[in-house]
Amino acid sequence: MSGADGLPVIGLIWAEAHGGVIGAGGGMPWHVPEDLAHFTRTTMGAPVVMGRKTWESLPERFRPLPGRANIVVTRQADWHGEGAVAAGSVEEALALAASDADDGVHDEFGDLLEGRPTDACIWVIGGAELFGRTIGLAERLVVTELDLDVEGDTRAPDRGPEWRVERTDPETGWHTSRSGIRYRFVTLTR
Template identity: 60%
Template structure:
């Protein structure tokens, strides 16, 4: 893989990124950030992540949507099926993008993080129960934070900040 790979997610305390097939919070600013970060790039996701997207947002507009699933007969309008992460990355690379984004879920993040050079994480100042967790970021370092110190406050009342991680040189 010669095209850079990034992972993007939002997480609450204890690394929670999902619960019951969705995100147990609503932070419109995170959704806008996600759209800005991934715009124009292929996005790779697992089937459950695809299914968690509201139907009106499937496929994610302005992005090539590649869904990883072992179900050989799976198909959805606007999405391409890939049998594995490797096959998804190979398909994404065929369009010569500047970057490929892996957008979830937890299993795909754990598999893809070893191939990534960048993580875009929205950290939420929120404790919620969850059943899906962010991958281990050992060996990664924060290279950018917005805000530099403290938190933004969402229109929904949740405090958040955007963190960019890279592997140390």
């Protein structure tokens, strides 16, 4: 999954309810364990880029996300998150994630990025502001669609007509979570 320039593909991954709702009050207003497992399977072994608020919304026991280089975009020059690397801009975060050189990511994470496949993906995992700033750079979207009406204050970025559905799981219909929420996984490319 490498881009045309040989660099890792940038992918965005999120879950959304009807109306593109991806969050409320700094968290997800639903619980779909199967989506969390899908998120883990999809991003495992790859660098993940997130905003500071997304980092802070993760339960402390899951910070940093294990098995992934955690890169946090923040405007706070003195910010530090145990197990994460801070980046002052989206560009810096993506450069850190894409780097194959012995740089700060390697210093912080040891061999986590060493030997990763050259077709690795850099996953942008939120929040909404970061999605909006990176969707124009992305080549892949992995969206868990939830068949759910819920109030929310955070929405997914608009997807233009250039995005095409590559695959839907299931191909027709929906899975049903053990929490009772219907969902499906949709992968889009451009």
